[in-house]
Amino acid sequence: MSKFLLVVLDGLRPDMVGPDTTPNLVAFAAAGTRFLRARSVFPSETRVCSASVTTGCLPRRHGLVANRIPHPLDARRSVDTGQMNLLKAVEQDTGAPLLDAPTLARLLHGAGRDVAILSSGTTGQTYVLNPEADALGQLTLSVHGPEFCSARGRDLLARLSPPPAAPAERAVWLAEAYRTHILPEPPDLSILWLCEPDSSGHYQGLGSPAQLDALRAADAAFGRLVADWQAGPWRDALTIAVASDHGHATISGHLAIAPHLARSPAEGATLMPGSSCGLAWSNAGGETIAAAADWLTRQDWVGSVFATDGIDLPLGVLPSSAVLANHARAAQVVFTLRTSAARSERGLPGTTLYDGDLPRGGGTHGGLLGAELHTVLMLGGARIQRGLLAETPAGLCDLAPTVLTLLGLPGAEAMDGRILAEALHDGHEPEARPAAESWEAANGTYRQRLARTRLGRHIYLDEGFRG
Numbered sequence: 056m057s058k059f060l061l062v063v064l065d066g067l068r069p070d071m072v073g074p075d076t077t078p079n080l081v082a083f084a085a086a087g088t089r090f091l092r093a094r095s096v097f098p099s100e101t102r103v104c105s106a107s108v109t110t111g112c113l114p115r116r117h118g119l120v121a122n123r124i125p126h127p128l129d130a131r132r133s134v135d136t137g138q139m140n141l142l143k144a145v146e147q148d149t150g151a152p153l154l155d156a157p158t159l160a161r162l163l164h165g166a167g168r169d170v171a172i173l174s175s176g177t178t179g180q181t182y183v184l185n186p187e188a189d190a191l192g193q194l195t196l197s198v199h200g201p202e203f204c205s206a207r208g209r210d211l212l213a214r215l216s217p218p219p220a221a222p223a224e225r226a227v228w229l230a231e232a233y234r235t236h237i238l239p240e241p242p243d244l245s246i247l248w249l250c251e252p253d254s255s256g257h258y259q260g261l262g263s264p265a266q267l268d269a270l271r272a273a274d275a276a277f278g279r280l281v282a283d284w285q286a287g288p289w290r291d292a293l294t295i296a297v298a299s300d301h302g303h304a305t306i307s308g309h310l311a312i313a314p315h316l317a318r319s320p321a322e323g324a325t326l327m328p329g330s331s332c333g334l335a336w337s338n339a340g341g342e343t344i345a346a347a348a349d350w351l352t353r354q355d356w357v358g359s360v361f362a363t364d365g366i367d368l369p370l371g372v373l374p375s376s377a378v379l380a381n382h383a384r385a386a387q388v389v390f391t392l393r394t395s396a397a398r399s400e401r402g403l404p405g406t407t408l409y410d411g412d413l414p415r416g417g418g419t420h421g422g423l424l425g426a427e428l429h430t431v432l433m434l435g436g437a438r439i440q441r442g443l444l445a446e447t448p449a450g451l452c453d454l455a456p457t458v459l460t461l462l463g464l465p466g467a468e469a470m471d472g473r474i475l476a477e478a479l480h481d482g483h484e485p486e487a488r489p490a491a492e493s494w495e496a497a498n499g500t501y502r503q504r505l506a507r508t509r510l511g512r513h514i515y516l517d518e519g520f521r522g
């Protein structure tokens with residue numbers, strides 16, 4: 056019976072994949088299919104991406120619309136979706152499930168198939184991948200401790216050495232736990248989510264020696280896993296995908312947003328700062344929202360500006376639907392900070408202003424730079440084309456429908472993503488041709504542009520920037 060393993064290297068930029076840093080990924084790609092135009096979703100934030108991976112749907116459908124969301128019942132406070140306990144509290148407060156679309160874990164459970172999730176991401180990120188792990192009797196293991204695991208995850212955790220404290224070591228520890236305890240008898244679907252090179256990129260510098268060391272260590276752990284897979288009984292039955300959820304831009308400088316909001320039309324809104332930022336109101340009419348969005352287009356530190364669909368949008372502002380992030384739980388105004396396509400001091404293209412605790416030179420993501428939206432996506436295994444460099448557009452939402460198809464299960468058509476059929480031996484190229492789409496809006500000297508690619512009913516975000 057077919058099985059599937061998804062390995063996510065959180066925050067890995069495609070231009071950081073190479074023979075020096077990731078020889079095992081390079082070898083894996085050469086023996087399989089690599090998608091050269093793989094894309095994240097917007098906001099390019101980890102929990103948003105995790106929800107798209109597990110549901111095969113865009114943020115406008117799964118509803119986990121930002122790393123920090125307005126509380127659905129009271130927008131005067133915001134919720135950090137990185138904390139499992141806060142997500143469970145939101146579910147209790149609203150009486151509704153966290154995600155508006157079914158997860159892979161639920162769909163597989165319905166078909167009598169098993170799922171295991173191992174993650175060194177935040178407790179909230181791990182929970183998003185399968186909020187129903189306990190109810191469905193499935194295994195979820197978080198490196199953050201037994202209270203963040205499902206019952207079956209706790210059983211496994213108790214049999215392992217204690218996880219190390221440093222993120223780079225945790226990622227390796229987790230990959231080893233998978234290789235030694237899950238891979239010998241893998242469930243139908245497993246997801247191994249490694250917090251590197253994201254964590255070291257954020258805190259120790261994007262492209263820094265420390266980040267490259269963390270990446271090399273994660274790649275080496277992946278190499279050991281691949282070697283066992285190739286030598287073991289599951290070589291022909293198990294398909295492996297390697298992906299990143301988003302890329303990274305380099306923080307070029309800090310900008311404290313809150314002082315600017317005082318005495319502006321956005322005063323009174325709840326601010327959710329970051330690289331991608333939200334403004335939310337509990338009760339605001341279209342005029343208030345429009346005035347705040349209009350004011351943002353007049354600030355030189357602002358990048359792209361989006362506002363909720365259905366109001367009279369001011370000049371220069373694009374609707375949230377343009378970035379596929381329109382949802383009832385989204386902040387009414389979403390904007391990015393000013394970016395540049397220039398190279399960082401370490402030579403990596405894409406820099407941005409940032410409001411938060413990360414250092415200058417550190418990596419951040421959430422916005423629409425190509426550096427943030429362009430991701431890694433590879434497939435390998437007996438059913439996958441060897442040595443194919445696929446130029447068709449692909450993205451995070453395509454993983455889930457491809458998983459279902461390879462496992463012989465229905466449900467792919469109900470998802471936003473597409474089956475990556477061109478990578479399969481028995482597959483075919485998409486019938487539709489990729490078509491470039493451009494959205495532009497201007498207000499005086501302010502001008503923003505959003506580039507997307509459409510492939511049939513599927514839409515991929517390529518880049519957004521202030522021109």
Ligand SMILES: [Zn+2]
Nearest residue numbers: 065066101300
């Ligand atoms: Zn991430």
